[in-house]
Amino acid sequence: MKVKFERLEIPEVIIIEPVVFEDERGYFFESYQKEKFKEIGIDVDFVQDNQSLSIKAGTIRGLHYQLNPKAQAKLVRVITGAVFDVAVDIRKNSPTFKKWVSVILTADNKRQIFIPKGFAHGICTLTPNTKILYKTDEFYFKEYERSIRWDDPDINIKWPLEDIGEVTLSEKDKNAPFLKNAFLVYSYW
Numbered sequence: 181m182k183v184k185f186e187r188l189e190i191p192e193v194i195i196i197e198p199v200v201f202e203d204e205r206g207y208f209f210e211s212y213q214k215e216k217f218k219e220i221g222i223d224v225d226f227v228q229d230n231q232s233l234s235i236k237a238g239t240i241r242g243l244h245y246q247l248n249p250k251a252q253a254k255l256v257r258v259i260t261g262a263v264f265d266v267a268v269d270i271r272k273n274s275p276t277f278k279k280w281v282s283v284i285l286t287a288d289n290k291r292q293i294f295i296p297k298g299f300a301h302g303i304c305t306l307t308p309n310t311k312i313l314y315k316t317d318e319f320y321f322k323e324y325e326r327s328i329r330w331d332d333p334d335i336n337i338k339w340p341l342e343d344i345g346e347v348t349l350s351e352k353d354k355n356a357p358f359l360k361n362a363f364l365v366y367s368y369w
Contacts, residue, residue: 183196183197183198183199183210183213183216183217183219183220184196184197184198184199185197185220188267188281188283189276189279189281190267190269190276190279190281192296192298192299193267193281193293193294193295193296193299194220194221194222194293194294195283195291195292195293195294196217196220196222196255196291196292196293196294197289197290197291197292198210198211198290198292200290209290211257211292212226212255212315217294222255222294224253224317225317226255226315226316226317227316227317227318227319228315228316228318228319228320229313229314229315229316230313230314230315230316230320231259231311231312231313231314232311232312233309233310233311234261234303234305234309234310234311234312234348235308235309236305236308236348237305237306237307237308237310237344238304238305238341238344238345238346238347238348239304239305239310239347239348239349240302240303240304240305240330240339240347240348240349240353241302241303241350241353242266242300242301242302242303242327242328242330242353243266243268243300243301243302243327243328243329243330243332243335243356244300244301244302244325244326244327245270245299245300245301245325245326245327245328246318246320246321246324246325246326247324247326247363248297250318250319250321250324251297251298251318251324252297252316252317252318253294253295253296253297253316253317253318254294254295254301254314254315254316254317255292255293255294255295255314255315256285256292256293256295256301256303256312256313256314257285257290257291257292257293257312257313257314258285258286258287258310258311258312258313259287259311259312259313260287260309260310260311261286261287261305261306261307261308261309261310261311262284262285262286262287262305262306262307262310263284263285263286263303263304263305263306263310263312264282264284264303264304264306264339264340265282265283265284265285265293265301265302265303266280266281266282266301266302266303266304266337267280267281267282267293267295267299267300267301268280268299268300268301268302268328268335268337269298269299270298270299270300270328270359270362271298271299274298278334278335278359280335280337282337284306285312286306297317300327300328302330302337304339304340304341304344306340306344326362326363327352327353327356327357327362328356328357328358328359328362329353329356329357329358329359330349330353330356332358332359333358334358334359334360335359
């Protein structure tokens with residue numbers, strides 16, 4: 181069975197919609213199958229899985245990335261709750277540099293987003309007690325980790341905050357630099 185996928189306005193960012201089999205017991209789906217993903221252009225070797233819990237709706241995590249040579253591609257999905265998921269092109273020579281795309285990921289819709297290397301990633305939780313799970317094709321290295329301000333006016337992400345109220349941020353994300361001051365070493369490849 182083929183995986184359903186959709187390329188966004190930045191075509192390297194891909195939404196994956198699994199084929200879900202449901203019956204009286206519940207449901208089953210393949211969240212990752214290397215050969216099927218390779219057929220749609222996601223040919224990476226994932227080496228690490230990460231899971232996070234955000235207790236409050238309106239929790240923003242990001243915009244995060246790792247520098248080369250430890251840049252990460254990510255495959256992100258929601259286990260419980262819902263997020264507004266964002267990918268920002270930070271490849272300086274890319275025709276879509278500073279552009280962003282987004283998708284709503286929920287436990288119910290079971291959609292995933294593939295974010296390639298060269299992109300910053302962020303989420304805003306839409307419900308309390310949201311858990312996300314994501315695969316990376318590179319290990320986490322603190323010395324290569326970087327962030328960009330979630331509310332950078334040069335990127336101008338339209339976060340869905342009108343019904344959420346207060347934003348919850350980590351100290352790292354509160355103090356992240358704007359894109360114009362961020363250290364980027366990506367070129368368009």
